[in-house]
Amino acid sequence: MKNLAPKLNHEQYEQNFSELTPPFSPNSAVAEANRCLYCYDSPCTKACPTHIDIPAFIKKISTGNLKGSAKTILESNWVALTCAKACPVEVLCEGACVYNDKGEKPIEIGRLQRYAIDYFFSEGMPKIFNQAPSNGKSIGVIGSGPAGLACAAEAALLGFDVTIYEAKKAPGGLNTWGIAPYKMRQADSLLEVELVKSFGVIIKTGTTIGTDISFDDILKKHDAVFIGIGLGKSTKLNIPGENLDGVCDAIEFIEEVKTERWQSVKVGRKVAVIGAGNTAIDAATEAKRLGADFVTIIYRRSKAEMPAYEFEYLLAKKDGVIFNFLTNPVKIIGNNHVEAIECVKMELKEADSRGKRKPYSIEGTEFVISIDMVIKAVGQNSKADFLSSVPGIRLNNGIIAVDTITYQTGNPKVFAGGDCINGGKEVVNAAYDGKRAAHGIKKFLLGEE
Numbered sequence: 001m002k003n004l005a006p007k008l009n010h011e012q013y014e015q016n017f018s019e020l021t022p023p024f025s026p027n028s029a030v031a032e033a034n035r036c037l038y039c040y041d042s043p044c045t046k047a048c049p050t051h052i053d054i055p056a057f058i059k060k061i062s063t064g065n066l067k068g069s070a071k072t073i074l075e076s077n078w079v080a081l082t083c084a085k086a087c088p089v090e091v092l093c094e095g096a097c098v099y100n101d102k103g104e105k106p107i108e109i110g111r112l113q114r115y116a117i118d119y120f121f122s123e124g125m126p127k128i129f130n131q132a133p134s135n136g137k138s139i140g141v142i143g144s145g146p147a148g149l150a151c152a153a154e155a156a157l158l159g160f161d162v163t164i165y166e167a168k169k170a171p172g173g174l175n176t177w178g179i180a181p182y183k184m185r186q187a188d189s190l191l192e193v194e195l196v197k198s199f200g201v202i203i204k205t206g207t208t209i210g211t212d213i214s215f216d217d218i219l220k221k222h223d224a225v226f227i228g229i230g231l232g233k234s235t236k237l238n239i240p241g242e243n244l245d246g247v248c249d250a251i252e253f254i255e256e257v258k259t260e261r262w263q264s265v266k267v268g269r270k271v272a273v274i275g276a277g278n279t280a281i282d283a284a285t286e287a288k289r290l291g292a293d294f295v296t297i298i299y300r301r302s303k304a305e306m307p308a309y310e311f312e313y314l315l316a317k318k319d320g321v322i323f324n325f326l327t328n329p330v331k332i333i334g335n336n337h338v339e340a341i342e343c344v345k346m347e348l349k350e351a352d353s354r355g356k357r358k359p360y361s362i363e364g365t366e367f368v369i370s371i372d373m374v375i376k377a378v379g380q381n382s383k384a385d386f387l388s389s390v391p392g393i394r395l396n397n398g399i400i401a402v403d404t405i406t407y408q409t410g411n412p413k414v415f416a417g418g419d420c421i422n423g424g425k426e427v428v429n430a431a432y433d434g435k436r437a438a439h440g441i442k443k444f445l446l447g448e449e
């Protein structure tokens with residue numbers, strides 16, 4: 001890259017990536033728990049994809065029963081610490097809190113959940129779960145993201161022998177390698193991995209299925225297989241200049257930031273992020289916090305169509321990220337290194353089959369922005385090579401089709417969940433899928449619900 005942003009000192013990096021939401025003190029946790037109205041129809045529980053009994057765990061906090069509170073939470077969600085810190089609570093549980101209807105601040109459910117789960121981990125993960133005796137059947141789980149971890153934890157407690165195969169050197173999927181460090185650190189994710197291992201689950205890291213071991217061998221070795229491989233790299237832009245030095249994939253950039261070796265992450269002085277989903281916002285915000293002077297998001301539709309959540313957008317704005325809506329990149333300019341990006345203004349016309357208005361370029365509105373780095377964040381591809389090696393599965397637009405109750409794929413021995421079946425949602429969806437799939441596998445192998 002031609003112009004790198006100047007390095008900051010360690011304290012500045014730590015400050016820039018410090019937690020956005022601090023933990024509750026014991027007094028403030030109890031005070032917040034006591035605000036809960038314990039609604040008879042608990043809209044918060046309905047809004048949570050893992051259906052945690054939220055009023056029950058909050059009640060237990062208010063009476064000082066933190067172990068019981070953590071048990072209530074974890075029984076529904078094996079990655080509850082990640083979800084407490086990274087879930088978009090504004091549009092899930094807290095968004096459904098009845099206090100919103102009264103024009104009052106909703107209960108801080110995410111922070112209360114974190115309070116109970118922090119206690120559980122600080123107490124060294126007390127043994128509070130019943131584990132069924134071994135049933136002699138084994139499950140191979142591919143991928144140790146939230147979907148794989150949830151499936152493994154639940155299956156281990158149901159009495160299965162479980163082995164997770166993970167391509168990366170450290171487990172946890174995007175909880176470890178993707179979620180913005182100011183929401184959660186790698187250490188949080190690794191605590192959840194330790195919990196899953198405490199149920200006897202074996203995790204083989206640095207093991208890519210399809211390369212180090214064939215899928216067929218995994219299928220022969222285990223009685224059932226769960227696929228939780230997530231998605232692949234960012235989609236290509238397909239414009240000239242995409243191969244210049246200084247153009248990178250948002251997922252790879254974010255992964256480097258997650259290592260917390262801030263000094264060694266290369267970031268330009270002037271950065272353009274292409275796309276306006278949550279990943280684009282994270283990449284832009286992280287580039288700014290690493291010291292970039294100028295960061296702009298370039299998005300071909302308007303703010304109204306932007307896929308990112310409003311609170312993520314506001315965070316980026318607060319960090320000084322500039323939004324170029326109704327703008328499309330047409331060419332990345334440079335001689336070996338990125339020097340500028342040529343864009344064109346867009347207008348929205350008729351809606352497509354999904355009701356989304358189509359963007360069209362406006363002739364003669366081309367303009368150039370001087371930049372040193374381009375981060376591609378226009379969605380992730382599915383792992384087509386891997387998926388083509390799995391016999392019998394059916395794909396729907398590149399994602400795996402499953403039975404919505406059992407999570408069984410077209411191959412009866414193979415189950416799947418998480419981003420590879422939904423095209424990219426949230427951690428909480430992956431956690432739910434993995435847990436449900438463990439029960440689908442139990443039904444398939446043991447004939448029991």
Ligand SMILES: Cc1cc2nc3c(=O)[nH]c(=O)nc-3n(C[C@H](O)[C@H](O)[C@H](O)COP(=O)(O)OP(=O)(O)OC[C@H]3O[C@@H](n4cnc5c(N)ncnc54)[C@H](O)[C@@H]3O)c2cc1C
Pocket residue numbers: 086087088142143144145146147148165166167168171172173174175178179180183207208209210228229230231251254278279282383386417418419420424425426427428430
């Ligand atoms: C940058 C970014 C930020 C995000 N931030 C948030 C957030 O703040 N809050 C939120 O709720 N959600 C967030 N998400 C979404 C969330 O991270 C995902 O929905 C969730 O992690 C999906 O879980 P998963 O288990 O399906 O896949 P992943 O977490 O992607 O895990 C898949 C795992 O499978 C492994 N794997 C893949 N192929 C193989 C193979 N062939 N052999 C062995 N292992 C393999 C991968 O290495 C990986 O560890 C974010 C996503 C991204 C990309």
